Amino acid sequence: MRKSIEINETWRFIRGDEEQAASELYKDDHWHTVNIPHTWNAIDGANGYEYYQGACWYRKAFAVEPSYEGSQLFIEFNGSNSITDVYVNGQHLGQHKGGYSTFRFNITDVVKHGTVNVIAVKVDNRVVDDVYPQKADFTFYGGIYRNVKVVVTNPVHFDLMDHGSQGVYVVQDEVSKERAQLSIRANLVNDSKEEKKVRLWADIFDADHHRVTYASKEVILAAGETRTEEMPCVIDHPTLWQGRTNPYMYSANLSMTSFNDTIDEVSIPFGVRYFHVDPEKGFFLNGEHLPLHGVSRHQDRKDMGWAITEQEQVEDMAYIREIGASSIRLAHYQHSQYFYDLCDKEGMVVWAEIPFISVMSQNELEGINAKQQMVELIRQNYNHPSIVFWGIQNEIQIGGERPEVRRLVKELHDLTKKEDPTRLTTMANVLFVSEEDEYNRMTDVIGYNKYYGWYHGKAEDFAPWLDKFHRINPDVPLCISEYGAEGIVQYHSADPKVKDYTEEYHALFHETVWKTFEKRPFLWATYVWNMFDFGANIRDEGGVQGRNNKGLVSYDRKIKKDAFYMYKAHWSEEKFVHITSKRHVDRAESSISVKVYSNLDNVMLYVNGSEFQHKTSADKVFIFEHVSLVEGMNDIRAVAIEDNAQYVDIAKFNKVEESNPSYEAPVEEKGGEVTNWFQMPDLDGEIEELQFTDDVYSTRCTFKELFENKDAAVVLNKYLGESFRERPTYSMTQGFKIDTLAEMAPEHFTDKLLYALNRELTKIKMNK
Numbered sequence: 001m002r003k004s005i006e007i008n009e010t011w012r013f014i015r016g017d018e019e020q021a022a023s024e025l026y027k028d029d030h031w032h033t034v035n036i037p038h039t040w041n042a043i044d045g046a047n048g049y050e051y052y053q054g055a056c057w058y059r060k061a062f063a064v065e066p067s068y069e070g071s072q073l074f075i076e077f078n079g080s081n082s083i084t085d086v087y088v089n090g091q092h093l094g095q096h097k098g099g100y101s102t103f104r105f106n107i108t109d110v111v112k113h114g115t116v117n118v119i120a121v122k123v124d125n126r127v128v129d130d131v132y133p134q135k136a137d138f139t140f141y142g143g144i145y146r147n148v149k150v151v152v153t154n155p156v157h158f159d160l161m162d163h164g165s166q167g168v169y170v171v172q173d174e175v176s177k178e179r180a181q182l183s184i185r186a187n188l189v190n191d192s193k194e195e196k197k198v199r200l201w202a203d204i205f206d207a208d209h210h211r212v213t214y215a216s217k218e219v220i221l222a223a224g225e226t227r228t229e230e231m232p233c234v235i236d237h238p239t240l241w242q243g244r245t246n247p248y249m250y251s252a253n254l255s256m257t258s259f260n261d262t263i264d265e266v267s268i269p270f271g272v273r274y275f276h277v278d279p280e281k282g283f284f285l286n287g288e289h290l291p292l293h294g295v296s297r298h299q300d301r302k303d304m305g306w307a308i309t310e311q312e313q314v315e316d317m318a319y320i321r322e323i324g325a326s327s328i329r330l331a332h333y334q335h336s337q338y339f340y341d342l343c344d345k346e347g348m349v350v351w352a353e354i355p356f357i358s359v360m361s362q363n364e365l366e367g368i369n370a371k372q373q374m375v376e377l378i379r380q381n382y383n384h385p386s387i388v389f390w391g392i393q394n395e396i397q398i399g400g401e402r403p404e405v406r407r408l409v410k411e412l413h414d415l416t417k418k419e420d421p422t423r424l425t426t427m428a429n430v431l432f433v434s435e436e437d438e439y440n441r442m443t444d445v446i447g448y449n450k451y452y453g454w455y456h457g458k459a460e461d462f463a464p465w466l467d468k469f470h471r472i473n474p475d476v477p478l479c480i481s482e483y484g485a486e487g488i489v490q491y492h493s494a495d496p497k498v499k500d501y502t503e504e505y506h507a508l509f510h511e512t513v514w515k516t517f518e519k520r521p522f523l524w525a526t527y528v529w530n531m532f533d534f535g536a537n538i539r540d541e542g543g544v545q546g547r548n549n550k551g552l553v554s555y556d557r558k559i560k561k562d563a564f565y566m567y568k569a570h571w572s573e574e575k576f577v578h579i580t581s582k583r584h585v586d587r588a589e590s591s592i593s594v595k596v597y598s599n600l601d602n603v604m605l606y607v608n609g610s611e612f613q614h615k616t617s618a619d620k621v622f623i624f625e626h627v628s629l630v631e632g633m634n635d636i637r638a639v640a641i642e643d644n645a646q647y648v649d650i651a652k653f654n655k656v657e658e659s660n661p662s663y664e665a666p667v668e669e670k671g672g673e674v675t676n677w678f679q680m681p682d683l684d685g686e687i688e689e690l691q692f693t694d695d696v697y698s699t700r701c702t703f704k705e706l707f708e709n710k711d712a713a714v715v716l717n718k719y720l721g722e723s724f725r726e727r728p729t730y731s732m733t734q735g736f737k738i739d740t741l742a743e744m745a746p747e748h749f750t751d752k753l754l755y756a757l758n759r760e761l762t763k764i765k766m767n768k
Helices: 310-323 337-346 368-381 403-419 459-472 503-518 562-571 703-707 710-720 738-744 751-761
Strands: 003-006 011-014 032-034 055-063 072-077 083-088 091-097 103-106 116-124 148-153 156-158 168-175 179-190 196-205 211-221 226-236 250-258 261-270 275-278 282-285 293-297 327-330 349-353 387-394 424-429 446-449 478-483 523-528 534-541 544-548 577-579 591-598 602-607 610-616 621-628 632-642 645-655
Touching: 072 083, 091 103, 156 250, 156 261, 168 250, 168 261, 179 196, 179 211, 179 250, 196 226, 211 226, 293 310, 293 562, 310 337, 310 562, 327 337, 327 523, 337 349, 337 368, 349 368, 368 387, 368 403, 387 403, 403 424, 424 478, 459 478, 459 503, 503 523, 503 562, 562 577, 562 591, 577 632, 577 645, 591 602, 591 632, 591 645, 602 621, 610 621, 703 710, 710 751, 738 751
Parallel strands: 282 523, 293 327, 293 523, 327 349, 349 387, 387 424, 424 446, 446 478, 478 523
Antiparallel strands: 003 148, 011 032, 011 055, 055 116, 072 103, 072 148, 083 091, 083 116, 156 179, 168 179, 179 226, 196 211, 196 250, 250 261, 275 282, 534 544, 577 591, 591 621, 602 610, 602 632, 632 645
16 A cells, blocks of 8 residues: 655755766765755745855655565655756756746666665756746755655556656546536556556545545556546535535545455545636636635745745634635645645635746747646646636746747747646736737737836726727737736825835735725736745835835735725635724824724714714715814724624724834835936937837837847946946846836836937837
């Protein structure tokens, strides 16, 4: 029978590329002792621009029992970022490229039984040309950051070398409320040197472990053969996996028997469901409309990086469940099997994706690694009922207009549909992809990452853009795959505005945007960016280095920002009241407004023990104006009563003479008044008519295209400044056209500036 042996304890580790470290005889006494999961970027990965990227080594001695002789042994890594070379007793077993999926190596022929063996693992988190991601707005934490185990099997077993999967797939051929027609697909391996006859069994159990159906067949496997077998199964009147309402799970117990022995066995949890997306009405699960109120998640945690345990994942899910979300976008890579299991159990509809993000390789043009990671994602997660959408790219257009990018996106869609025709493909377009672009028809459904109200425009600009897209593409199912604003809970304002980084603007932004989204049922989903703050080494936002602060919950998971409660009021049935701006304690004003979020209909406000005002609200937001403060500390209490139950929240505001300066973010661009980082031109003489042809440069070109030409680069340096390319975010924006940036910031990229640029750029011929 199969055995799994966890080997996470007491590894030796060195931060650096140590010569001869793969050797069985190497002495590692001077190395550190660590436990898996582990990352070497737990601290430096989110503290600023510099963090260690390079090769590091892990070593571990382990014994193999004599009784395992004659068995097959595999070493399994569930996540190691991003290029991993594995050695056992000095022999190189292979290399895995990609930092997020499960992979295994067969170690049967290199281990010694009844004595000590040495595993040596080299892990390198540097960016290389043929591994994704190439560039992204998050930290690439290095290390063996998920569990490691040794799996022992009979020579005849379910395939463990099928792209890191279990080798068993529960295919949902046709599902309705009356009948679930399934195909159980199993990959069988005979690693022995002789023919084997086995009986294959598939027993289907309900949630109470009662067997509801089964299938079996006899199989003869030649020596060394790997074969795929399928068995049909039918569940009559199935209990459907109905999202958060009823996330009902069955299990498929697959076993192989020989005479009276069970020689291998796996248990596969699964749920049966059907779904579709209507371009006018949104998402439907099992024939019922289900609004996908979504959040996005990165997996890292403060001072832990990606080396988190099951405890942290359970805590993350508890926050997502509390807010009332019905869907999660697990960005921008494959997450742990444990978290996908949690999504199954909690009824979350999942968008799962690969890290084909921002920039395609400049030299490896076939997308070999992107396709490998797509296959791994699908095969390892095929049986999760929570996963409905396979994501094939995120903002890949940032790298510029390239025919090979478009080709690869199409090929990833085709590959995904071949691997799994039962689910829907999707992708997240960068904001500047036009409504008419063919990108919007390359996948089954589409998403856009839009940041009106933060990076450009106003939060109110979502409404006209959504209506415009839907008018142009009435048959294209659209979602907003990212939207958000920075919110740092140290900063506060009674007059919040864009780019002040305050908790108040963060909440106001989400109030405004959600009102727009909930009025447009054609959106099949919306995904807040992000559920949690996360590490992004290139960032320096509002005085906080190395982080993206757009989360609804802080990086250490200790603080739920006010916007968290805004969504909870709209999405959750858990009754509550929440007074906002409680961290804005010191108040210089004589009277203030008090805002309350609640999913109850009526709220009474008490000020210093006295009734102040009773309010009702249909939009979950209660605003009490002209609340007078007395000198010193003031007690504010919000109370709602329903069905004889009382719901209360309290706040304390301190009346002071002068505003607390610590509430001000150390930034100059509050309110969208971005400081010009370019030189405004002095135009001499009359405005001349310019000729735009395909063989000259202009502001219709991307920054990357312009900087690659030395003459065009001189023009850009003249007006944008030579420090433009030194900005931390330049690598993420080089795919932007200047005209696109002008649409986003017309108050700065004026017609005068664009004319001056084009007057000089159109005189430069392209080299074709």
